[in-house]
Amino acid sequence: MTEHPGFATRAIHAGQAPDPTTGAVIPPIVASSTFAQDGVGGLRHGYEYSRSGNPTRTALEECLAALEGGTRGFAFASGLAAEDTLIRSIAKPGSHIVLPHDAYGGSFRLFDRAYAPWGLRTDPVDLTDLAAVEAAIQPGETLAVWVETPTNPLMSVADISAIADLAHSLGALAIVDNTFASPYLQQPLELGADVVVHSTTKYCGGHSDVVGGAVVVADPELAEKVQFHQNALGAVAGPFDAWLVLRGLKTLAVRMERHSDNAEAVADFLLGHRAVSDVFYPGLDDHPQHDVAKRQMRRYGGMVSFGVGAGEQAAVDLCGRTEVFTLAESLGGVESLIEHPGRMTHASVAGTALEVPGDLVRLSVGLEDAEDLLADLDQALR
Numbered sequence: 001m002t003e004h005p006g007f008a009t010r011a012i013h014a015g016q017a018p019d020p021t022t023g024a025v026i027p028p029i030v031a032s033s034t035f036a037q038d039g040v041g042g043l044r045h046g047y048e049y050s051r052s053g054n055p056t057r058t059a060l061e062e063c064l065a066a067l068e069g070g071t072r073g074f075a076f077a078s079g080l081a082a083e084d085t086l087i088r089s090i091a092k093p094g095s096h097i098v099l100p101h102d103a104y105g106g107s108f109r110l111f112d113r114a115y116a117p118w119g120l121r122t123d124p125v126d127l128t129d130l131a132a133v134e135a136a137i138q139p140g141e142t143l144a145v146w147v148e149t150p151t152n153p154l155m156s157v158a159d160i161s162a163i164a165d166l167a168h169s170l171g172a173l174a175i176v177d178n179t180f181a182s183p184y185l186q187q188p189l190e191l192g193a194d195v196v197v198h199s200t201t202k203y204c205g206g207h208s209d210v211v212g213g214a215v216v217v218a219d220p221e222l223a224e225k226v227q228f229h230q231n232a233l234g235a236v237a238g239p240f241d242a243w244l245v246l247r248g249l250k251t252l253a254v255r256m257e258r259h260s261d262n263a264e265a266v267a268d269f270l271l272g273h274r275a276v277s278d279v280f281y282p283g284l285d286d287h288p289q290h291d292v293a294k295r296q297m298r299r300y301g302g303m304v305s306f307g308v309g310a311g312e313q314a315a316v317d318l319c320g321r322t323e324v325f326t327l328a329e330s331l332g333g334v335e336s337l338i339e340h341p342g343r344m345t346h347a348s349v350a351g352t353a354l355e356v357p358g359d360l361v362r363l364s365v366g367l368e369d370a371e372d373l374l375a376d377l378d379q380a381l382r
C-alpha cells in the first residue's frame, strides 16, 4: 500500500493481504477452534485457540484499527459485549463514569442496572453543555467521560475534542461510541479521544445480517489490558461474524455517502411537513449543534428522528403504516427502518433520566431510491 492510503483503500485492503498459501483474495473464514502446534508451544502464526486469536478476526481487527487510526482494534460478539469488555478492562468498584443523558438505552442499562450492583457510579449529563460536563467530572475519581455522538435517538452532537481536553485536564479518559457516525464520517481518536467503541451490527456490517462490536484504542498499554480481558472474558466475534463485518467495511465509504444523501432528502422533506413537529438531524442548519457537527463530521449520516405533532399514539400508528421503511429495531443496514424508540429500543430507560419523548419516531434511512422513501413517508403521514 502507499504510505498514507485513503479511507476506502484501507477499508478494502488493511489486514486483508491475499492469503499466502492459496492466494485467496478475500480472507478465508477460519472456522477452526484450535491450531496445531509444532512441539509444545510451537505456534505457527501465533494462533493457539480461537478465543485468544483467530485469523479471520485478526483481519477485521487490523482493518478496524486502520480505519479509526488506532494502535489496536478488538472485535466482539456484540456492541454491548465490546462496551462490557472495555469497562471491565479499566474500571474497579467505586469508579465513576460520566454518561450522556440521551445515550442508547442498552448502554445506559449496562451501566445503571448491570454495573451499579458492582459499585460503579455514573452520572447522566447533557454532553452538549461543557460546563455541566466539567461539573460532573470528579477529579481523581472519574475514570471516563462516555461520549455518544450523534446520540441515539435524539441526534444531539457532543464536541469530541473539547470533551477530550476537559476529561484529560481532570484525569479522565474520553471514550466515544462512534456507531451512528461510523469511522468514515467521524474520527474520534484524531479529535483527541482515547477509545472508540462500535456496535458493528450497524453501519460497519451494513447489511443487517450480523451482530458484533468493536473497541479501538490509541494507547498500547490500554490495548494490552483490553486484549487480556477480551481473552479472559471471552465475548469474541466468531469467524463468520468477523468475516461479514469485514465484507461490510469494504463498501462503508460509498454506503455512508448514499445514506447521507438520502437522509438529507428525508430530513428536508420532514421539515416541510405539517404533521411533523420537530426534525432531529445534525445536517440541518438549525440543529443546535450543527456547527460542531460540521467541524467534526465529514457528512451527517443516515439517522433521522422526528416528533409527530399529534402525539404518542399517532407516532405509534405511523410506524405501522410505512411500506418501504420496515418497522424494526436496529439501524445502519442498506434497507430503511422505522421504529418508536419509547416503546422499542429505549423502552428499558422508561422512568429514568434517559426516557425519550413518546411522540418520537426514529428512521434509519437506507440506500433505496430517495423518491420512494419520500413517497412512503408521505403516504404514512397522510
Ligand code: P1T
Binding pocket: 078, 079, 080, 081, 104, 106, 107, 148, 152, 177, 179, 180, 198, 199, 200, 201, 211, 212, 213, 329, 330, 331, 345
Ligand atoms: O446491539 P449491540 O450490537 O450490542 O450494540 C449496542 C449499541 C451500542 N451503541 C449504540 C449507539 C447502539 O445504537 C447500540 C445498539 N442499538 C440498537 C440496537 C438500536 O436499535 O438502537
